[in-house]
Every structure is written in structure tokens, then in C-alpha cells.
Amino acid sequence: MQPDLELVAVPSQGSFKMWSHGYPYRTVRWHFHPEYEIHLITSTTGKYFVGDYIGSFAPGNLVVVGSNLPHNWVSNVPPGEHVKERCLVLQFDREFIERAVKAFPEFKRVESLLDASRSGVVFSQQTGAAAEPIMREMLATQGLRRIALFIALLDLLVQSPEPTRLASASYCADPACYSGTRINHVLAYIGKNLSQELRETELAELSGQSVSAFSRYFRRHTGVPFVQYVNRLRIDLACQLLMAGELSVTEICYRVGFNNLSNFNRQFLLIKEMPPSRWRAWQQLNASSPAGSGEAEQASAAYG
Known part of the structure; x- marks a missing residue:
């Protein structure tokens, strides 16, 4: 396998x-x-x-x-x-x-x-x-x-x-062989094009399968449906950008591949159980709390 x-x-x-x-x-x-x-x-x-x-x-x-x-x-x-x-x-x-x-x-x-x-x-x-x-x-x-x-x-x-x-001396990992498999070709493509529009129909064509067959195949290998997998990766990337603090929530929404702010907020809330603005405020509070600065209080006040 x-x-x-x-x-x-x-x-x-x-x-x-x-x-x-x-x-x-x-x-x-x-x-x-x-x-x-x-x-x-x-x-x-x-x-x-x-x-x-x-x-x-x-x-x-x-x-x-x-x-x-x-x-x-x-x-x-x-x-x-x-x-x-x-x-x-x-x-x-x-x-x-x-x-x-x-x-x-x-x-x-x-x-x-x-x-x-x-x-x-x-x-x-x-x-x-x-x-x-x-x-x-x-x-x-x-x-x-x-x-x-x-x-x-x-x-x-x-x-x-x-x-x-653990592994025997004769065992040799072969990433080139692994990466040549159908699912890994798809996953690598998703990773490289995360900020672009990703359609399940196009990925199915890339893997040489019908949409229904690809959907079952993708879920069997990743444990989640295609859209959920992509959304999770995009939210993970959004969290990195939120921590960096250089872009607004709206800018981050489009930077990570979502095409509207309401859907981005909805998916972020679903996965992180809080809106992106509140998640960023918590991170600011966490970063500033050791110094006991006024910035920590301001971050806390930002979301009550």
C-alpha cells in the first residue's frame, strides 16, 4: 500500500x-x-x-x-x-x-x-x-x-x-515513487494552488476519474470530503497570516483562496469555533501577556 x-x-x-x-x-x-x-x-x-x-x-x-x-x-x-x-x-x-x-x-x-x-x-x-x-x-x-x-x-x-x-536496514523510503501515485499528485497540486480556485471536477479530470469515483477515492485516502480538505488547508494558511498581523481579515480571505468574506468567516468559525478577528485578538493577547503590557488589555477589550 x-x-x-x-x-x-x-x-x-x-x-x-x-x-x-x-x-x-x-x-x-x-x-x-x-x-x-x-x-x-x-x-x-x-x-x-x-x-x-x-x-x-x-x-x-x-x-x-x-x-x-x-x-x-x-x-x-x-x-x-x-x-x-x-x-x-x-x-x-x-x-x-x-x-x-x-x-x-x-x-x-x-x-x-x-x-x-x-x-x-x-x-x-x-x-x-x-x-x-x-x-x-x-x-x-x-x-x-x-x-x-x-x-x-x-x-x-x-x-x-x-x-x-525501528525500520530494518534494508528498508528504503522512496518519495519519488510515492509522489507518483494518483492521490499524491492531486494533493501536491492542491498544495501548490491553494490560493487559486479549485474545482473537484478539474481535480477528478487530473486524476483520470469521474467526479463520483474521485470523490470516493479522495475521501478514502484523506478521511474527509474534497471541499472540507481544501477549506481546512486554507484556514490553516489564514491563521498563519492572521498571526503575522500585516493583512486585514478581508485581504487574508482572498489571499487564501476564498471568493467571498461571508463564506470565509463561516468556514473559519466552523473549524476554529470563533471568528477570525477574535482568533487574531486571542493570539495578540497570548503574545503580549508575558510583558503585562497595555497592548494585552487592548487585545482583550477588542472582543470583550
Whole structure:
């Protein structure tokens, strides 16, 4: 079974992506991405798959997955039940580390960890327990503190007892082969043209399928309908632009591919459970609160 491509949207105002998700979730499938991933299970048990490796996981399972290495975690959760948070996930690209090594020679120790992650590596439960508070704080932190926590996490990993490699030495990830599959060709096209008008009929034609067949095929591989998948990516991009603070909500609406403001507001509210203006105000409050400045009070007053 060929893995699906996951489009990782690293924030434009950040060096890496730190997030969490529950179970079931749309990204829980056999997939790959060019970015490195540090994956920590916080709840549930089940089976995980890294390359040609199959193992059992429980809370505290901490794995570093290398670039383009297929992976997936499948939890033992009864059908119909939902877990609010299953894991914490940190994703970053190789160029970020290479730039860091040039600026700070101390980062060179991280290269051996990334080299080992080509096969995927799992750390001890003790290391997983030590990593959780660091990763959890990263979820809500902005600015230099976020970088400090990233360095603390890497320092924890490189100083921990040697992790266990997962995929066999003979296993070789082949992103060129994966990307040639029909669904990954479609997903890559969506990622490159997110700000343009995207029609399901045109994507069906691109994949050589009828619209109905494409609709079923797309949902089977991504877990969500085509329109919902595109809207989520656009809202993720909108959040990056809202955090940057340089564009108005209306400008962002059209920049990310929506053709009218009311639909943008409706989709944003559906996915983020608040309007974009309020989401931006919360982020401003979060960024300014450590200093206790008047700006924090103004941000709070903006939405009552």
C-alpha cells in the first residue's frame, strides 16, 4: 500500500510546527512528508507502523520519524468513540537544522539523531515522560521561549540513552515513487494552488476519474470530503497570516483562496469555533501577556 503525502504547513512566522490532535483524525493514515517529526503519544494504546516496522504503543511512546519515512499510529478506540487528544506532534525541515548548525556549532550533535531517524527511532518511556511538559508548553508559547523549548527538547533527545531503530536496514523510503501515485499528485497540486480556485471536477479530470469515483477515492485516502480538505488547508494558511498581523481579515480571505468574506468567516468559525478577528485578538493577547503590557488589555477589550 502506497503512503499518502501529508502537506505540513509550517507557520510563516515560525521555524517549526507544533500541534496536537485526537483520534480518529484526518491525518491518521499511512502517510509521509519531507519534514522530520517528533511524535509523542499522550493517550490510548495500539499499533504503530514506521517503514516496515510494526510495534505496540502506549502513552509515553516517543518516536522521531525521518524525512519521507512512511508512518502511522492506529489506536484501540471503539468505533464511534472520540479521543480529544491522542498525541503531540512537532514537525520541522532539514534546512532549519542546517541553518542552525551554521549559526551554532553546538547543533551539530543533532545531525546524528536526524541520520538515525531515517529508519525511525523510539525512545524510552522515561524520555517520553520528560519530553511531554516541554512539548506541551510549546503548544501555547510564542517568540524566543518557543525556540528555547525546541532546543531543550533536542538536548533531551541527544543526551538520552541511545534510542532503538525501528525500520530494518534494508528498508528504503522512496518519495519519488510515492509522489507518483494518483492521490499524491492531486494533493501536491492542491498544495501548490491553494490560493487559486479549485474545482473537484478539474481535480477528478487530473486524476483520470469521474467526479463520483474521485470523490470516493479522495475521501478514502484523506478521511474527509474534497471541499472540507481544501477549506481546512486554507484556514490553516489564514491563521498563519492572521498571526503575522500585516493583512486585514478581508485581504487574508482572498489571499487564501476564498471568493467571498461571508463564506470565509463561516468556514473559519466552523473549524476554529470563533471568528477570525477574535482568533487574531486571542493570539495578540497570548503574545503580549508575558510583558503585562497595555497592548494585552487592548487585545482583550477588542472582543470583550
